[in-house]
Amino acid sequence: IKLDTIYSRIQSYDIRIAYTAKPDDLPVGGSEAILADKGLYFINTDSLEVDKPTQIWTQGQTESSSCWFPTIDSPNERTTQEMFITVDERFKTLSNGEQIYSNYNADGTRTDYWKMDLSHPPYLFMMAIGDYVVAHDRWENSKGEVIPVEYWIEPEFQDFAYMIFGNTPEMMSFYSDILGFDYPWPKYSQVIVRDYVSGAMENTTATIHGEFLNATDRELLDGNNEDIIAHELFHHWFGDLVTCESWANLPLNESFATYGEYLWNEHKYGSDEADHTMMNLRESYFNEALYNKKHLIRYNYEDKESMFDAHSYEKGGCILHMLRNEVGDDVFFTALNLYLTNNQFHEVEIHNLRLAFEEVSGRDLLQFFDQWFLGKGHPVLQVTHDVN
Structure with missing residues (x-):
């Protein structure tokens, strides 16, 4: 883009870009965590699959939002957004922020206007379109x-919506209380989509889940996937509100969201369930570490997608739990509040977290962070015993 003149860094100017997205023309990429990277996905739009609904949805992480709108695909970018979505009248639309209005057009379409007044990273921009039933709930903050x-x-699963998602308001209260920091966004929606390329995604105010969350009351007897629901919600503080400044610092998003699963289980179901969660986190990391030990925060990754592994998620969650035990609950959660307060709507790196903990604890934690967040591996103990 060539500008009409030279602007200083403090001057503002508007750019209007005419842009046509052609995601299906892009080369196919992806990773184990996110199976494709074309950003915008059209599901059964020709209605040839009888038992599958027609849907459109997006997946911006890791750097795929620019496949469907002009942006800089980097986690250290933040912006507000407005989105106008025109669809056939029979479809509902969902996006970040709040729906301001809908206009019905003469050609049988409808244009929905969505607006997000609070800044967030482009990889969290989303839209979802389909034939949905919306079950309404509410949460009241401290104000x-x-x-x-x-x-x-x-529609097939509408009778089970509250069975699947019904603990969400309690989760919002719990996380807001332990952090001393209210859920910071104007609404919270969760949507289930077909043929999703990942497990779930914490798009700001509008989380996407894969179709495995669709379940009847009988199926829910075998498990409710609350860990995933908790994980994506906790991201709305750690990842959405305060965002890693680079993928090298991804554990500042994913380790916290993973530890959010532990915290919810500890609160809701007690220490035994929480211990079982922690055991699974450890085993997942140990299994990966058998063949690949990496630095938790690492700047020399070959591919950004390789950051989405059991180090960034499970090992990081275990280290946060160890840090909590090292400093105690009062310091731990007070430091998290300071970290969120000081860095809200900004990008962070690992030293921002360390400085918050040092300020609250009055301790020098450089060695702890250097060993556990910037180092690799884990203690290996060999235990022998004799019986007399």
Whole structure:
């Protein structure tokens, strides 16, 4: 883009870009964590698959949002957004922020206007379109403000929406209370989509889940996937509000979201369930470490997609638990509050977290962070014993 003149770094100017997205023309990439990277996905738009609904949805992480709108694909970018989505009248649309209005057009289409006034990274921009039933819930923050909570689900599963998602408001209260920091966004929606390329995605105010969350009351007897629901919600503090400044610092997003699963289980189901969660985290990391030990925060990765592994998720969650035990609950959660307060709507690296913990604890934690967040591996103990 060539500008009409030279602007200083403090001057503002507007750029209008005419842009046509052609995601299906792009070369196919992806990783084990995110199976494709074309950004915008059209599901059964020709209706040839009888038992599959027609949907459109997006997946911006890791750097795929630019496949469907002009942006800089980097986690250290933040912006507000407005989105106008025109669809056939029979479809519902979902995006970040709040729906301001809908206009019905003469050609049988409808244009929905969505607006997000709070800045967030482009990889969290989203839209989802389909034939959905919306189950409405609510959450009240510490100021008495009511935050809309929504569960977007296919009509076939509408009777089970509250069974699948119904603990969400309690999760919002729990996380807000332990952090001393209210859920910071104007609404919270969750939507289930077909043929999703990942497990779930913490798009700001509008989390996408894969179709494995669709379940009947009988199927829910075998498990409710609450860990995933908790994980994506906790991201709305760690990842959405405060975002890693580079993929090298991805554990500042994913380790926290993973530890959020532990915290929810500890609160809701007790220490035994929490210990079982922690055991699974350890085993997942140990299995990966058998063949590949890496630095948790690493700047020399060959591919950004390789950051999405059991180090960034499970090992990082275990280290946060160890840090909590090292400093105690009062310091741990007070430091997290300071970290969020000081860095809200900004990008961070690991030293921002260390400085918050040092300020609250009054301790020099450089060695701890250097060993566990910037180092690699884990202690290996050999135990022998004699019986007399």
